[in-house]
Amino acid sequence: MPKSRAKSHPVGFAPAMILVEPQLGENIGFAARAMANFGLTELRLIAPRDGWPSDRARAAAAGADAIIxxxxxxxxxxxxVADLNFLLATTARPRGMVKPVLTLEGAARELAARGGKGERIGIMFGPERSGLDNDAISLADAIVTAPVNPAFASLSLPQTVLLVAYEWLRAQTPEPTLGRATTYDGPAAEGLDLTGTRIATRAELFGLFEHLEAELDRSGFLYPAEKRPTLIRAIRNMFHRMGATEQDVRTWRGIVASLSGSNLRKRKGEGS
Structure with missing residues (x-):
């Protein structure tokens, strides 16, 4: 089995992800993929059961080859863990040890703070079948556990790595970009994307209302007269709730114009 030693942390002092006696190459690959998703790069393996390197791990990594x-x-x-200053252990059970217990979010904040001060940091993950044993957990400064269903608290190895990596990224960037950035459109951001348009002005909405209401009067939809104010308020409220853009207003005016033109042609045909 190849052996090598990491003498220093990556730039930025991100945590090393330490898989203790992982059993399946596929799970190592899935863990590497999760790390790549959230910006972690250092993977340490302790006595992988099926040996290393692993073709199955590389296939499961789905492109995260640099980490593999x-x-x-x-x-x-x-x-x-000899070169680390601060070490966390992931487990669903405190094991009766007197150690601080951190949530995933709390662990990410602690790691970010310590990494920012130049400490070398790491997180241990146990074998798929049994998790970390007490001897391994005893080496940790604190325990990390996730908010899961108490009746079914077991997470797979890749799931646990993904959750930890996700919280780590959130701790680094309070407002991370969303999704995949492409050549044509940058990464997504929460909220309404108004690129190429803007929210409609009240004047534009008033023009739409006048246009629409005139055609509804002509078609008889706003009949009888005593119900007209209530119907108009309901229609206008629908448009206000939707937060219409100027493009929406132009589209709706085109729809109204098209429908009124169709009705006009129909009426002319009936009269001929």
Missing amino acids: DAATVYPSLDEA
């Missing part, structure tokens, strides 16, 4: 290629392999946990 740079993964370091250790024969023991002691060697894997």
